[in-house]
Amino acid sequence: MLAAIMLPLIGAMLVLLAAARPNLREFFSIATAVVLCVDLVWLASHVFDGDMPSLVLAEPIPGFSLTLAVEPLGMLFALIAGFLWLVTTIYAIGYMRGHNEQNQTRFYTFFAIAIAAAMGVAFAGDLLMLFVCYELLTFSTYPLVTHVGTPKARAGGRIYLGVLVGTSMSMLLLAIILTALEAGTLSFVSGGIFSDASTTMMLGMLLALFVFGIGKAALMPFHFWLPAAMVAPTPVSALLHAVAVVKAGVFSIMKISIYIFGIERMATLPAAEMLGYVAGFTIVVASLIAFSKDNLKARLAYSTISQLSYVVLGSLLAVQAGVIGGTMHIVMHAFGKITLFFCAGAILIATNKSKVSELDGLGKDMPWTMTAFFIASLSIAGLPPAGGVWSKWLLAQATVETGQWVLLSVLLVSTLLNIGYLLEIPVRGFFKRSIDDHRYNEAPATCLLAIGVAVLMTVLLFFIPDPLYRVASMLVR
Amino acid sequence: MIDEQLSVLAVVAPLLAAPLCVLMPRARWSWLLALVASVACFAISVRLFVLVQSDGMIVTPLGGWAAPWGIEYRVDPVNSLVMLIVSGISSVCLLSARLSINKEIDSSRQPLFYTAWLLCLSGLIGMTVTGDAFNLFVFLEISSLSSYVLIAMGRDRRALTASFQYLVMGTIGATFIIIGVGFLYLATGSLNMADIAVRLPDTIATRTMESALAFLTVGMGLKIAMFPLHLWLPNAYAYAPSVVSAFIAATATKVALYALIRFLFTIFGYQFSFVEMPLSAILAVLAVAAVLVASTVAIFERDIKRMLAYSSVAQIGYMLLGIAIASQAGVTASIAHIFNHALMKGALFLALACVVYQIGSVMRDDLTGLSRRMPWTFGAFTIASLSLIGMPLTAGFTSKWLLVQAALAAGWWMIALLVLIGSLLAVVYIWRVIEIMIRPPAENAPRQEAPLSLLAPAWILALANIYFGIFTGINIGSAKAAAIWLLGGVS
Known part of the structure; x- marks a missing residue:
C-alpha cells in the first residue's frame, strides 16, 4: 500500500537520474508503471477477499493522524489510475517524440509524482490524508499543464491552480475542519462518522462545502479550470484530466458520501x-x-x-x-x-x-x-x-x-x-x-x-x- | 548547578562576545566568533527546552538577590520555545552571513556588524527569559537600538531612512511600554512579573491599570508591527542587508509578540484582558484587517523583499488573531505560528540572500527564469512559499489548521472564512513570483547557482518547514503545553 505511493516517487527519481539518456529514462517510466500494476493487483487480490490493511503514518495535528487504509472503492480507483498510467506512458513516448516536445524529463518526473499523489488519494484512510494528497496532486500537475510554456499555457495554468486551490482551501479545508469539530474524528468509517446529535442543517451545509470544495469534480460553477487545462500536452489531458485528477475529485465525493456521511444519513x-x-x-x-x-x-x-x-x-x-x-x-x-x-x-x-x-x-x-x-x-x-x-x-x-x-x-x-x-x-x-x-x-x-x-x-x-x-x-x- | 545558570548564560554569551567582535583583527574572525556565540546560545536554548519539558519552570535570581527585589530569569514552556527559535534562526542566518555580508558591507565595517548582531541577539534572548518588567524594557531597547544599526548597514542609501523611520516608531513604542510599566509599578509597587500578577487582583479595574494595559498593548503593537502600526516594517525589511532581513523578520516581531502574550496573560490575566477589557474585539478586527489589507498590498509589490515584508504584516495578523480568540486552542495556534512563521520567512529571506548574491536584484521582473538559473535556490524558495501558502505537509498548514479550528470552535465563523480567504491572497502574491521564476530565461542567461554556504542555510530552514509540518511534537506539542501553562484554568 505504501509501496504503491513510493513506487512512482522512486520512478520519478530514476527518471531524473537518467535525464541524459532518453531511452533509459523511458524504460524506467514503463518499468515503474509495470511494477506498480503488479503491486496493485497483488494488493487487490487481498482487498477483494475482504482484507483491509491500514497504516498510520504521522500525526501532524494533535488528535488527527495521516492514515493509509484500503477499501474497495479506493482500490478500484488505484487500479484504474495505475493501469492507465502504464498505458499512457506507452502512448506518451510516441506522442512526445512525435511532437518533438521540450523538457521531456520534467514531464515524466512530474507525471510520476502526480500518480503517487493519486495513489495517496486512493488509499487515504482519513480526510486529512485525502486533503494532503489532493493538494499534492494539484501542485504536481501544474508543471504538466503549463508544459509548453507559452503565455496561453501560463494563463491556463493560472486558472487551473486558481480554481482548484481556491475551492479546496476556502471550502474543502473549512468543511474538513468543521467535520473534525463536529464528529471528533476524520477517519473514513463505513456508515458515516456523524452522531445523531449533528443537525440536518449542519450536515447539509457540510455536504455543500464538500461537493463544491472538491473543485476537481468540476461541478458548475467551478468547472472552467478543466477546459483551461486543455493547453496541456495530450497525454496529460488523457490521463490526468480524464482519469487521475478529475476522478480523484468524484472519487473523493463518493468516498465522503459513503464513509463520512453514510448513505442512510445522506438520504435524509x-x-x-x-x-x-x-x-x-x-x-x-x-x-x-x-x-x-x-x-x-x-x-x-x-x-x-x-x-x-x-x-x-x-x-x-x-x-x-x-x-x-x-x-x-x-x-x-x-x-x-x-x-x-x-x-x-x-x-x-x-x-x-x-x-x-x-x-x-x-x-x-x-x-x-x-x-x-x-x-x-x-x-x-x-x-x-x-x-x-x-x-x-x-x-x-x-x-x-x-x-x-x-x-x-x-x-x-x-x-x-x-x-x-x-x-x-x-x-x-x-x-x-x-x-x-x-x-x-x-x-x-x-x-x-x-x-x-x-x-x-x-x-x-x-x-x-x-x-x-x-x-x-x-x-x- | 550549571543548569540553573543556563538562562543567564544564554544572554551573557552573546553579550560578552559582542565587544570582542570589534577587537578582532579580521572580519572573518569576528564572523566566526559571532557564529560560535550564537551556536552556543542555541545549544543552551536546546538544553533549557529539554529541561523545561521534563522538570517545568526554571527560576534563576540574578546575583543571588531574591525576587521581588532582585531581577529573576524565568524559563517556562512558553519562552523556552521562543528562545529556541530565536537562537536557532540567528545561528542559521549567521551561517550564510559571511559570503552575503562580504558582498553587501565593506570589510572595515563588518566587525561592527557582527557586534550589532550579537547585541541584538542578546537583547532578544534577554526579553524572552527575563521575569522582570523593567528588565524586559531594557533588553527591548538593546535589541531595538542594535537592529536600527543592522538595518542602516544596507547597501541601498534608502536603508538609512528606513532605519530612521523604524527608530522613530520604535522609540515611540518603547516610550509607551515604559509608561505602561511605570503604571504597573505605581499600582503594585513591584516590577517582578510574577509578583505584579499576585498583587494585581486588589488594584485591578482601576483607571491606572486600564491605561497600563492600553499603553503596553499599543507600545508592543508598534514593535510587533500590528496593523495599522506596521508602517516602519516594509522599508526596514526591504533595505536591510539580506541576512538581517531574514534574522529580524523571523525573530524581532516574534519576541515582541511573545512579550505581549506575557503581559496579557501572565501579568494582567485572562479575566482582566479579555473579559473586563474589550481586547478580543479590538485585536480580532485589527488582525483580520492586517491579513486582508497587507496581503492585498503584497500582491501589487514588485520588490520581492517588500512583498515578503507585507506578507509578514499579514502573518502577524494570524498570530494576533490567535491571541484575540483567547482560548487554549487560539493561543496554541498563535504560538505555533510564531514558530512556523519564523521557519518560513527565514527560509524565504535566506533564499533571497542567494538571489541578491548572484543576481543583485530582487525585483520581480529580474527573476525571470530563476528556476533554470538557480535551481536549488528556487527549490528552497518554492518549499518555503508552499509553507507560507499553507500547503499540507508543511509547517504553514498546521498553523493554519489550528487557527481555523480555534476560530470555529469559538463560533467565529466569519473570521475563519476570512482567514481562509487571506491564505488565498497569499497564493496569489506568491504564485505571481513563482510564475515569473519558472518562465524560460533569456537566451544568454548563464546558470549561476549560489555557493553552498549560502544555499545550505536556506535549505536547512526549508526542510525544517517540511519536518515540522509532519512531525509536530516540538512545535505544536509544546505550543499546546505553553497555552495550557498560560491560560491555566481557562479552556
Whole structure:
C-alpha cells in the first residue's frame, strides 16, 4: 500500500537520474508503471477477499493522524489510475517524440509524482490524508499543464491552480475542519462518522462545502479550470484530466458520501437533493456547451465535465443503485474518455489538426483511430456494445427508485446530446469527403497500441461487467 | 548547578562576545566568533527546552538577590520555545552571513556588524527569559537600538531612512511600554512579573491599570508591527542587508509578540484582558484587517523583499488573531505560528540572500527564469512559499489548521472564512513570483547557482518547514503545553 505511493516517487527519481539518456529514462517510466500494476493487483487480490490493511503514518495535528487504509472503492480507483498510467506512458513516448516536445524529463518526473499523489488519494484512510494528497496532486500537475510554456499555457495554468486551490482551501479545508469539530474524528468509517446529535442543517451545509470544495469534480460553477487545462500536452489531458485528477475529485465525493456521511444519513438530507439538481444542471449544460465547441479537445473537456456529474449525482441520490452505478461510471468513463483523448492526440500528431470541422474524410487515412473513437463515443453515450451502458443503466434505475423524474429525463436528454456531439466526429471521418487531397499516415505504433488496449477494455467491460459490479456492491453491503 | 545558570548564560554569551567582535583583527574572525556565540546560545536554548519539558519552570535570581527585589530569569514552556527559535534562526542566518555580508558591507565595517548582531541577539534572548518588567524594557531597547544599526548597514542609501523611520516608531513604542510599566509599578509597587500578577487582583479595574494595559498593548503593537502600526516594517525589511532581513523578520516581531502574550496573560490575566477589557474585539478586527489589507498590498509589490515584508504584516495578523480568540486552542495556534512563521520567512529571506548574491536584484521582473538559473535556490524558495501558502505537509498548514479550528470552535465563523480567504491572497502574491521564476530565461542567461554556504542555510530552514509540518511534537506539542501553562484554568 505504501509501496504503491513510493513506487512512482522512486520512478520519478530514476527518471531524473537518467535525464541524459532518453531511452533509459523511458524504460524506467514503463518499468515503474509495470511494477506498480503488479503491486496493485497483488494488493487487490487481498482487498477483494475482504482484507483491509491500514497504516498510520504521522500525526501532524494533535488528535488527527495521516492514515493509509484500503477499501474497495479506493482500490478500484488505484487500479484504474495505475493501469492507465502504464498505458499512457506507452502512448506518451510516441506522442512526445512525435511532437518533438521540450523538457521531456520534467514531464515524466512530474507525471510520476502526480500518480503517487493519486495513489495517496486512493488509499487515504482519513480526510486529512485525502486533503494532503489532493493538494499534492494539484501542485504536481501544474508543471504538466503549463508544459509548453507559452503565455496561453501560463494563463491556463493560472486558472487551473486558481480554481482548484481556491475551492479546496476556502471550502474543502473549512468543511474538513468543521467535520473534525463536529464528529471528533476524520477517519473514513463505513456508515458515516456523524452522531445523531449533528443537525440536518449542519450536515447539509457540510455536504455543500464538500461537493463544491472538491473543485476537481468540476461541478458548475467551478468547472472552467478543466477546459483551461486543455493547453496541456495530450497525454496529460488523457490521463490526468480524464482519469487521475478529475476522478480523484468524484472519487473523493463518493468516498465522503459513503464513509463520512453514510448513505442512510445522506438520504435524509434535503441538501443532497438540491445538490443533485446542480449536478443534473451541469450534465445538461456542459453537454450543450460541448456542442458549440469546434476544438476537439475543448469538446472532450466539456464532455468530461458533464460525465463527472453523473458520478456526483450517483453518490447524491444515496441509494444502492446510485452508489454502484456511480462507482462503475468512474471506471467506464475512464476507459472511454482516455481513448477519446488518445485519439485526439493521435490525430493531432499525425495530421496537425485539432478542429472537429477539419476531420472530414479522415476515416480513410486513420481507420484504426477513427474506429476506436467511434466505440469509445458509444461508451460515453451509454450505448452497446460498450461498458458505459451498465453504469448509465444503474444510475437511471437509481433516479427511478428515488422518484426523481426530472433527473431521469436529464440522463436521457444527455444521452441524446452525447450521441450528437461525439458521433459527429466518426461520422465526418467516415462518411464525408475530405476537403483536400492530402493523404495522412496513421499515428505512431505506440500510440495505436495504447488506444487499442483502452478500447479493448471498454468493449470487455460491456461483455464482462460482473467482477466490477461485485466490487462496487461491496461498498453498500 | 550549571543548569540553573543556563538562562543567564544564554544572554551573557552573546553579550560578552559582542565587544570582542570589534577587537578582532579580521572580519572573518569576528564572523566566526559571532557564529560560535550564537551556536552556543542555541545549544543552551536546546538544553533549557529539554529541561523545561521534563522538570517545568526554571527560576534563576540574578546575583543571588531574591525576587521581588532582585531581577529573576524565568524559563517556562512558553519562552523556552521562543528562545529556541530565536537562537536557532540567528545561528542559521549567521551561517550564510559571511559570503552575503562580504558582498553587501565593506570589510572595515563588518566587525561592527557582527557586534550589532550579537547585541541584538542578546537583547532578544534577554526579553524572552527575563521575569522582570523593567528588565524586559531594557533588553527591548538593546535589541531595538542594535537592529536600527543592522538595518542602516544596507547597501541601498534608502536603508538609512528606513532605519530612521523604524527608530522613530520604535522609540515611540518603547516610550509607551515604559509608561505602561511605570503604571504597573505605581499600582503594585513591584516590577517582578510574577509578583505584579499576585498583587494585581486588589488594584485591578482601576483607571491606572486600564491605561497600563492600553499603553503596553499599543507600545508592543508598534514593535510587533500590528496593523495599522506596521508602517516602519516594509522599508526596514526591504533595505536591510539580506541576512538581517531574514534574522529580524523571523525573530524581532516574534519576541515582541511573545512579550505581549506575557503581559496579557501572565501579568494582567485572562479575566482582566479579555473579559473586563474589550481586547478580543479590538485585536480580532485589527488582525483580520492586517491579513486582508497587507496581503492585498503584497500582491501589487514588485520588490520581492517588500512583498515578503507585507506578507509578514499579514502573518502577524494570524498570530494576533490567535491571541484575540483567547482560548487554549487560539493561543496554541498563535504560538505555533510564531514558530512556523519564523521557519518560513527565514527560509524565504535566506533564499533571497542567494538571489541578491548572484543576481543583485530582487525585483520581480529580474527573476525571470530563476528556476533554470538557480535551481536549488528556487527549490528552497518554492518549499518555503508552499509553507507560507499553507500547503499540507508543511509547517504553514498546521498553523493554519489550528487557527481555523480555534476560530470555529469559538463560533467565529466569519473570521475563519476570512482567514481562509487571506491564505488565498497569499497564493496569489506568491504564485505571481513563482510564475515569473519558472518562465524560460533569456537566451544568454548563464546558470549561476549560489555557493553552498549560502544555499545550505536556506535549505536547512526549508526542510525544517517540511519536518515540522509532519512531525509536530516540538512545535505544536509544546505550543499546546505553553497555552495550557498560560491560560491555566481557562479552556
